[in-house]
Amino acid sequence: MAIIEMNNLWKEYGDQVVLERLDAEVQEGEFVTLVGASGCGKTTFLKMLLGTESPSRGELLLDGAPIPDQPDETRGIVFQRYSVLPHLSALENVMLADELHRHKLIGRAFGGKRKALKDAAMAMLESVGLAQAADKYPHQLSGGMQQRLAIAQALMKRPRILLLDEPFGALDPGIRRDMHHLVLDLWRQQGLTIFMVTHDLAEGFYLGTRLWVFDKTRLDPQAPGAYGARITYDLPVGDCDKGTLTAIQAQADATARTMA
Amino acid sequence: MKKLINRHPGPVATWALGLLPFALLLVVYLLASDARLEANPNDKLLPSFSAMGDAIQRMAFEPSKRSGEYLLWADTLASLTRLAIGVGISALMGLIFGIVTGTLPYARAGLSPLITGLSLVPPMAILPILFILFGLGELAKVMLIIIGITPFLIRDLQQRAREIPAEQVIKMQTLGANTWQIILRLVWPQIMPRLISAVRLSLGSAWLFLIAAEAIAATEGLGYRIFLVRRYLSMDVILPYVLWITLLAFAIDFLLARYSRWRYPWFHGSH
Numbered sequence: 001m002a003i004i005e006m007n008n009l010w011k012e013y014g015d016q017v018v019l020e021r022l023d024a025e026v027q028e029g030e031f032v033t034l035v036g037a038s039g040c041g042k043t044t045f046l047k048m049l050l051g052t053e054s055p056s057r058g059e060l061l062l063d064g065a066p067i068p069d070q071p072d073e074t075r076g077i078v079f080q081r082y083s084v085l086p087h088l089s090a091l092e093n094v095m096l097a098d099e100l101h102r103h104k105l106i107g108r109a110f111g112g113k114r115k116a117l118k119d120a121a122m123a124m125l126e127s128v129g130l131a132q133a134a135d136k137y138p139h140q141l142s143g144g145m146q147q148r149l150a151i152a153q154a155l156m157k158r159p160r161i162l163l164l165d166e167p168f169g170a171l172d173p174g175i176r177r178d179m180h181h182l183v184l185d186l187w188r189q190q191g192l193t194i195f196m197v198t199h200d201l202a203e204g205f206y207l208g209t210r211l212w213v214f215d216k217t218r219l220d221p222q223a224p225g226a227y228g229a230r231i232t233y234d235l236p237v238g239d240c241d242k243g244t245l246t247a248i249q250a251q252a253d254a255t256a257r258t259m260a
Numbered sequence: 261m262k263k264l265i266n267r268h269p270g271p272v273a274t275w276a277l278g279l280l281p282f283a284l285l286l287v288v289y290l291l292a293s294d295a296r297l298e299a300n301p302n303d304k305l306l307p308s309f310s311a312m313g314d315a316i317q318r319m320a321f322e323p324s325k326r327s328g329e330y331l332l333w334a335d336t337l338a339s340l341t342r343l344a345i346g347v348g349i350s351a352l353m354g355l356i357f358g359i360v361t362g363t364l365p366y367a368r369a370g371l372s373p374l375i376t377g378l379s380l381v382p383p384m385a386i387l388p389i390l391f392i393l394f395g396l397g398e399l400a401k402v403m404l405i406i407i408g409i410t411p412f413l414i415r416d417l418q419q420r421a422r423e424i425p426a427e428q429v430i431k432m433q434t435l436g437a438n439t440w441q442i443i444l445r446l447v448w449p450q451i452m453p454r455l456i457s458a459v460r461l462s463l464g465s466a467w468l469f470l471i472a473a474e475a476i477a478a479t480e481g482l483g484y485r486i487f488l489v490r491r492y493l494s495m496d497v498i499l500p501y502v503l504w505i506t507l508l509a510f511a512i513d514f515l516l517a518r519y520s521r522w523r524y525p526w527f528h529g530s531h
């Protein structure tokens with residue numbers, strides 16, 4: 001069964017249509033990269049997966065059931081910023097998920113149990129290359145390290161799907177590339193299902209297994225909100241050539257200009 | 261030549277410049293006091309430093325003839341106790357109601373209008389009511405502090421709790437946290453350093469309400485003493501008392517700031 005299934009999915013805010021008629025299935029273990037013009041509804045789509053926004057029409061199914069309408073541990077997320085908790089050290093941030101699980105009332109572990117959780121968290125920090133920074137607070141870490149920490153923190157919960165909303169948008173291109181490698185490695189090792197929004201089309205082109213382009217197929221320049229975006233391209237990654245990339249880019253730019 | 265706006269004093273100059281106004285004030289006082297005492301040796305308005313020294317000696321280091329107490333210390337203890345109880349209870353209520361109304365929309369809907377309304381009541385106007393209700397004992401004085409600063413603390417902390425980025429609240433939920441755990445492991449720890457800031461801001465008002473209450477009804481306390489000796493125009497006692505209160509206020513503020521930096525380094529690191 002598909003892990004995510006959309007049937008005629010719409011999202012509207014008042015009379016502004018953001019997304020319309022989305023139909024797609026995503027299998028477990030896929031890595032979907034989302035690109036599209038600014039304001040075309042990529043974040044809105046992730047929010048529906050996350051449960052902070054609900055569909056206006058149609059169905060959005062997780063493992064065959066309507067997706068829960070509030071965030072929970074089935075879906076992990078890394079935002080562009082504010083993803084880690086500033087008052088906890090790197091290690092504590094990563095331990096948090098296990099602590100909350102073990103001790104419902106106080107959400108904290110002590111003694112021998114804490115030691116076990118600590119070891120697990122250290123192993124995770126190790127795998128994102130943050131072992132030496134375990135005792136630092138987020139404000140003592142660089143932007144790239146903070147995002148790696150956020151990924152480590154989210155992965156401790158082993159979510160059914162992992163949502164990444166331009167997680168590396170604020171980083172230098174070089175660091176961004178490293179981060180993409182890290183995400184790809186973790187995805188392969190842990191068999192994750194990932195949805196990642198990225199602003200850089202060219203980068204999205206080479207990541208993951210599947211590329212979705214969000215774009216408006218109908219566009220009324222007098223009323224940019226009258227029609228929503230759809231998935232205009234659904235391509236297996238590795239299967240696309242330079243020409244497709246240029247075509248997608250040109251179309252996304254045209255949409256962006258009309259909406260601006 | 262650098263522009264004035266770009267020129268910074270060194271560490272020594274910073275200290276010297278900071279102390280200069282104090283030194284000037286002192287000199288002005290000395291000159292004025294000398295001039296007045298020259299004209300009238302019995303003048304009480306600007307007592308000499310030796311007169312103030314005598315008063316301090318009498319109040320702080322000699323037992324009172326009437327009660328056998330060392331008045332300055334007894335007054336200080338009484339006032340600080342009231343202040344600590346009043347501010348402590350207010351801080352606790354601010355913390356609880358601030359977190360609850362800042363975190364839970366239902367609690368906010370139910371309580372916010374009431375808290376806003378209460379915060380608009382001028383505390384001094386209900387002082388007589390407090391005296392009627394609670395008598396002239398300790399409770400009325402502590403209550404005045406509590407009524408005076410609690411609404412501010414609650415509203416400030418409610419605001420701070422609401423300012424916690426939504427991303428972090430969502431993050432906690434994706435890590436499996438329930439509402440209680442979100443409060444316990446996200447909101448509460450992040451509010452604590454902000455509680456200290458809010459308490460520091462409210463201490464000025466707390467002193468005001470304390471001294472006002474003591475001036476009207478008390479048998480000991482720093483405010484009581486100042487208003488008592490006012491009848492005899494004892495500036496030689498009043499001025500050292502005022503300085504002492506200022507010093508206490510400064511020390512409390514300083515200690516709170518230090519504690520916050522030591523206990524919550526993440527808060528001060530990122531602000």
Ligand SMILES: Nc1ncnc2c1ncn2[C@@H]1O[C@H](COP(=O)(O)OP(=O)(O)OP(=O)(O)O)[C@@H](O)[C@H]1O
Nearest residue numbers: 013016018036037038039040041042043044045199
């Ligand atoms: N809560 C809301 N109320 C009304 N309109 C909203 C709301 N949230 C988003 N929108 C609108 O929905 C549209 C899509 O926004 P969204 O944030 O999903 O775009 P995006 O594709 O993520 O853009 P970007 O690339 O800039 O992040 C925008 O036009 C936005 O104004």
Ligand SMILES: [Mg+2]
Nearest residue numbers: 042043044165
């Ligand atoms: Mg977005």
